Amino acid sequence: MMKQNFDTELELIFREADAAFEHDGDQFTRTVSNGVRRAKRIRRLTLSVFAMMGGVLAVFHMPAIVSLLDSFLGLDGQINSVVADALLNPTDANVEWLSAIFVGVITFFVAFAAEQN
Amino acid sequence: MVKNLIDFPMSRSSAPRVPDSDLATMAASGDMFAFEKLVRRHQATVRGLLVRLTGNQADADDIAQSSFLKAWSKISSYNGGQFKSWICTLAYREFLQENRRNKSRRHLIEELAETNQVAVFPADKGLSRDLDRALAQLPDSQRIAVVLCIGVGLSHNEVAVATGWPLGTVKSHVARGKSALQTLLGDYGVA
Numbered sequence: 001m002m003k004q005n006f007d008t009e010l011e012l013i014f015r016e017a018d019a020a021f022e023h024d025g026d027q028f029t030r031t032v033s034n035g036v037r038r039a040k041r042i043r044r045l046t047l048s049v050f051a052m053m054g055g056v057l058a059v060f061h062m063p064a065i066v067s068l069l070d071s072f073l074g075l076d077g078q079i080n081s082v083v084a085d086a087l088l089n090p091t092d093a094n095v096e097w098l099s100a101i102f103v104g105v106i107t108f109f110v111a112f113a114a115e116q117n
Numbered sequence: 118m119v120k121n122l123i124d125f126p127m128s129r130s131s132a133p134r135v136p137d138s139d140l141a142t143m144a145a146s147g148d149m150f151a152f153e154k155l156v157r158r159h160q161a162t163v164r165g166l167l168v169r170l171t172g173n174q175a176d177a178d179d180i181a182q183s184s185f186l187k188a189w190s191k192i193s194s195y196n197g198g199q200f201k202s203w204i205c206t207l208a209y210r211e212f213l214q215e216n217r218r219n220k221s222r223r224h225l226i227e228e229l230a231e232t233n234q235v236a237v238f239p240a241d242k243g244l245s246r247d248l249d250r251a252l253a254q255l256p257d258s259q260r261i262a263v264v265l266c267i268g269v270g271l272s273h274n275e276v277a278v279a280t281g282w283p284l285g286t287v288k289s290h291v292a293r294g295k296s297a298l299q300t301l302l303g304d305y306g307v308a
Contacts, residue, residue, distance in 0.1 A: 007267070010302075018161045028164070028178070033149065
């Protein structure tokens with residue numbers, strides 16, 4: 001048999017063998033799609049948990065963050081003293097804007113997680 | 118617009134075939150439907166490749182599924198070449214990883230396959246079974262080279278990239294593998 005003929009015949013046998021996988025191709029595709037959806041759900045859940053943890057940690061480390069912000073903006077501790085005043089004098093107005101910061105920080109991390117998905 | 122075309126049930130026969138690269142771009146932006154289309158289009162080639170590498174359909178399907186899952190997570194790294202080549206290279210690497218992970222288990226399977234070779238590749242199931250039996254008798258390197266080059270249709274260069282072997286080695290494995298297959302298939306009365 002000529003070499004070229006054998007190559008062609010070999011390719012045909014491979015194609016014929018591969019065609020046998022077409023009969024359950026839809027089922028295989030569905031299995032893969034379900035796997036992808038499951039992987040996406042797990043990734044989203046993991047990111048959300050990490051985002052919430054990041055948000056809570058950020059709130060608990062608010063003094064350090066405030067100091068950093070102060071030095072970054074060159075405000076010489078002004079934000080720090082405002083926050084400290086608000087914490088020491090928990091009037092309704094102070095509690096309100098501290099809560100707003102808390103919610104803002106958590107929202108930022110959740111939005112970040114959502115964006116990653 | 119493209120999505121609407123491939124959404125339409127008659128698209129399989131009447132609508133123009135959407136190129137793989139477009140589907141991959143859509144999949145990279147999170148379009149699951151486009152990715153499903155790619156899986157449907159290439160699953161037979163990938164599963165065929167893996168069956169010939171593993172010699173076992175269940176293992177091949179497991180590796181094929183994990184290869185497509187990996188493809189989904191890495192789809193943004195696809196650079197627009199031949200998608201079949203990209204996914205088959207990924208599947209081949211997944212096969213190597215799985216092989217390393219289950220080396221001892223696989224060794225046992227190979228021993229079983231050797232002792233029950235007639236049962237694993239029965240002779241009375243047509244040309245594809247004859248091919249499987251013939252491939253099983255080739256050395257690993259020749260089988261891999263022949264399956265990737267002729268079975269999947271990759272160029273010698275693409276096989277060299279996928280396997281990490283030098284181009285000359287790939288060419289020599291393909292040539293020797295084909296020659297051995299010709300003899301073996303001739304023995305079965307195929308070639």
